[in-house]
Amino acid sequence: MSNILFQPTACLHCQALLEESREMGNFCSLSCFAAHDRSYGSLHDYKSGMYARPATKAQAEASAAAALVDGGYGIIQVDGVSCFVQP
Numbered sequence: 001m002s003n004i005l006f007q008p009t010a011c012l013h014c015q016a017l018l019e020e021s022r023e024m025g026n027f028c029s030l031s032c033f034a035a036h037d038r039s040y041g042s043l044h045d046y047k048s049g050m051y052a053r054p055a056t057k058a059q060a061e062a063s064a065a066a067a068l069v070d071g072g073y074g075i076i077q078v079d080g081v082s083c084f085v086q087p
Contacts, residue, residue: 012054026053046075046082055085 009018013032027033040060043052055063059076063085067074074084 012056041085041087043078043083044086046073046084052078052083059083060085060087 010016011018011028011032012026013035014028016028016032018026018028025033040055040057041063043055043059044050045052059078062076063074063083066076075082076084
């Protein structure tokens with residue numbers, strides 16, 4: 001069974017649907033890969049600490065806001081999975 005947290009179905013840059021082959025990984029094209037700003041940190045599963053994928057700007061901002069109220073952990077829900085963003 002696949003988990004969308006670790007296998008996104010949409011391009012991380014433009015949100016276009018990804019093909020099964022995923023030649024560009026989590027991006028639909030080379031231009032989206034080049035345009036994607038990877039400065040938002042990385043998304044990790046909170047329970048295992050395992051790296052999931054690059055974090056989006058919205059996820060990084062939500063994790064930073066959550067860290068102010070949850071003791072610094074920055075736990076957010078992504079597709080029903082507890083995660084955090086590591087800068």
